[in-house]
Amino acid sequence: MQERNTRQRQIVARLIQEAGHPLTVREILDLGQRQMSGLGIATVYRTVKRLLDAGELQAVVIPGDTVRYETVKHHHHHFKCNRCDRVFDLDGCIKELKSMVPRGFKVENHELTFYGYCRSCA
Template identity: 50%
Template structure:
């Protein structure tokens, strides 16, 4: 019985992350997963996030010192953080043209880059 429950919890948490418009913080994962599993606890969420990370099904994203999680395999992308509601969204286009190997002024050789844009999401901008 325990193994089945554990698998169901993993499946629900993985589905929550798959359906999210961007990376989620642990409290967001818990809240959304509790819609399907009302008895789900925070310790189970942390254990499941670690397991899914170890399995490389998800990966952590650190934004403003907070660790969030998103589904792995999304390819090159960036994030938009709403300064009003706090939600984070995945941007599917890259606002920066700096391919790997680019020599940035001063002799810096680019290997990769991460960009987070800040402002108001469409919901908050329309409010």
């Protein structure tokens, strides 16, 4: 049985896509309720799960922090502001990271997060 693509689900998907940075479920809900006051947390969670299962979203996991979600993009890293707690996308990857891996090891994936103060908070 195929799930209906309701207006609420469309709003959630569009918010994540247009955000330009990873969002928490709470941020998605707050932004979504500005456009549709009846949007509920359960709908946000169901929509995020559906988009994850469909491969349209990826989770951004920062140790000790709330999981955030963003649309699937090319490989990139993140910057987390220590003051406002926002997370920003950083384009690209440092190629020299591979040289840090011991001989004979095979890297399958890596995550790199920078911490500091964003332009607004600096």
